[in-house]
Amino acid sequence: MTRTTSIAAVLSARIAAACVDGPFTLADGQVLDSYFDEFRLAGDPQLLHDVAKAMHALVPAGAEVLAGVELGGIPLVVALSAVTGLPGAFLRRLPKRYGSQQQIEGTQVEGRRVVLIDDVVRTGGQLLSMAHVLRAAGGHVSDALCILERPLGGRVLLDEHSISLGSLLYENDLPASAGAAS
Numbered sequence: 001m002t003r004t005t006s007i008a009a010v011l012s013a014r015i016a017a018a019c020v021d022g023p024f025t026l027a028d029g030q031v032l033d034s035y036f037d038e039f040r041l042a043g044d045p046q047l048l049h050d051v052a053k054a055m056h057a058l059v060p061a062g063a064e065v066l067a068g069v070e071l072g073g074i075p076l077v078v079a080l081s082a083v084t085g086l087p088g089a090f091l092r093r094l095p096k097r098y099g100s101q102q103q104i105e106g107t108q109v110e111g112r113r114v115v116l117i118d119d120v121v122r123t124g125g126q127l128l129s130m131a132h133v134l135r136a137a138g139g140h141v142s143d144a145l146c147i148l149e150r151p152l153g154g155r156v157l158l159d160e161h162s163i164s165l166g167s168l169l170y171e172n173d174l175p176a177s178a179g180a181a182s
């Protein structure tokens with residue numbers, strides 16, 4: 001059994017409990033009958049901690065900053081920072097319109113090796129967009145991590161932009177009803 005497979009075997013049943021009935025409309029208008037609700041996972045402190053401990057094994061050597069994507073990546077990056085001791089950055093989808101006016105909050109990313117963190121990867125579009133933001137700010141981005149990867153092209157898209165994706169679970173680790181394409 002590979003490391004990721006053993007993690008999936010231990011955690012997948014507990015994570016599957018965070019898969020709920022829809023309908024759930026995605027940003028692109030697509031409607032899922034059921035979906036993985038990361039906020040149920042993040043609202044369970046023991047499960048969030050156990051997921052972060054499992055993800056620790058996927059953090060690449062040399063990582064200097066963990067950067068979570070609004071909103072699903074934020075509780076995850078906080079938990080993973082606490083487990084790894086690595087500083088966290090928090091990525092807004094758009095710059096704040098008042099106050100700090102920042103898109104990247106938290107620790108500085110310039111000149112540092114930054115690992116992107118999100119809950120779900122589907123097309124990879126969200127992570128790629130955030131990688132562009134980090135790179136424009138001088139961060140070095142060559143890795144991303146997620147809890148759940150769906151086979152919708154995200155891995156390939158990210159690879160085309162020199163970003164390696166590490167996933168705790170793959171869609172087929174979850175019950176067939178949990179948002180898989182029918």
Ligand SMILES: O=P(O)(O)OC[C@H]1O[C@H](OP(=O)(O)OP(=O)(O)O)[C@H](O)[C@@H]1O
Nearest residue numbers: 027070071072120121122123124125126
């Ligand atoms: O790989 P992609 O096709 O880009 O899809 C994945 C993205 O979509 C989800 O965000 P969502 O829009 O549900 O926002 P939320 O995290 O604020 O709930 C998820 O958290 C990822 O950021």
Ligand SMILES: O=C(O)c1cc(=O)[nH]c(=O)[nH]1
Nearest residue numbers: 026035036037038120179
């Ligand atoms: O594929 C999912 O389950 C999923 C997609 C998404 O955008 N948001 C979410 O919470 N789950």
